Amino acid sequence: MANAYRASSTAEINRDHLERVEGHINFVRRTPYERAPEAFLPGYDLPPMVSYEVTIHNARPIVNELSLEREGFTLVQHKISCANERNPETMYDRYLEEMAPLIKNYFNASWVVPRRGSVVVRSAGGSSVPGVREPARWAHIDYAPIAAPMLAAIENQLQGIQARTYSRLMIIQTWHALSPPPQDFPLAFCDGTSVHDTDLIAIDYTFRDVTFKLCVAHFNPAQRWYYFPEMTADEFILFSCYDSEGHCSSRAAHSAFDNRRAYPNAKPRDSIEARFFVYYV
Numbered sequence: 001m002a003n004a005y006r007a008s009s010t011a012e013i014n015r016d017h018l019e020r021v022e023g024h025i026n027f028v029r030r031t032p033y034e035r036a037p038e039a040f041l042p043g044y045d046l047p048p049m050v051s052y053e054v055t056i057h058n059a060r061p062i063v064n065e066l067s068l069e070r071e072g073f074t075l076v077q078h079k080i081s082c083a084n085e086r087n088p089e090t091m092y093d094r095y096l097e098e099m100a101p102l103i104k105n106y107f108n109a110s111w112v113v114p115r116r117g118s119v120v121v122r123s124a125g126g127s128s129v130p131g132v133r134e135p136a137r138w139a140h141i142d143y144a145p146i147a148a149p150m151l152a153a154i155e156n157q158l159q160g161i162q163a164r165t166y167s168r169l170m171i172i173q174t175w176h177a178l179s180p181p182p183q184d185f186p187l188a189f190c191d192g193t194s195v196h197d198t199d200l201i202a203i204d205y206t207f208r209d210v211t212f213k214l215c216v217a218h219f220n221p222a223q224r225w226y227y228f229p230e231m232t233a234d235e236f237i238l239f240s241c242y243d244s245e246g247h248c249s250s251r252a253a254h255s256a257f258d259n260r261r262a263y264p265n266a267k268p269r270d271s272i273e274a275r276f277f278v279y280y281v
Helices: 060-065 088-107 145-158
Strands: 020-028 049-058 073-077 111-114 120-123 168-177 187-190 200-207 210-217 225-227 235-243 254-256 270-280
Touching: 020 210, 060 073, 088 111, 088 120, 088 168, 088 270, 111 145, 145 168, 145 210, 145 235, 145 270, 187 235
Parallel strands: 049 225
Antiparallel strands: 020 049, 073 235, 111 270, 120 270, 168 235, 168 270, 187 225, 187 254, 200 210
């Protein structure tokens, strides 16, 4: 691709020795007897939540080793042209127009359909602009496997796209920081290989008047969490939400976390994210 490429690392590093921070992440309570502080998340219709302090490693030194088919997330170098756009609706359209072909080229896909109703701008500093949301501070995967083909079919219908047969479907997400580094509430990702089947539970969730199933996560001390500190407008996180290929990880659970202990002067995070249906014939 002309404008996007994987960020690289030349040294192989022991992941246990990576720089780390400690941050609180909220999880769905696994049992009524789970001994962890209760978490309250106003504005969300979720099962009872608990808060854990987890170790979150800096993934930048190992970015060349990360794989969407294994860990479920990676970092890509690409500067978006709409970073300074102030009209949310215009930003949504420009972001999808720019990112959809980039995603198609990155994955060498047959075609890509952006989910237009799922572009989200978030602000940790609060915003009076309608539709701008706070960072989601709970461990989740945006779509449960059972929901993915249904949502893909609905999106095709909404956009007037004729149904076609395909051999593989992925849901790929992008996340760009719009505010300068360091951000106060960066996004943390759980290594998909460290997520057990029993760590996830599918629940009904409604977003912008559409109800579907997403996965929320229970805490497990075996989980390995990572983040990319000091994100800039020249890069974005690419992560997997669903893959019809069963051998690939589609469990990139993620959550925002308060990182102001490590960066006391961090800027309030502003970000934009989107979801794309990626197809292969």
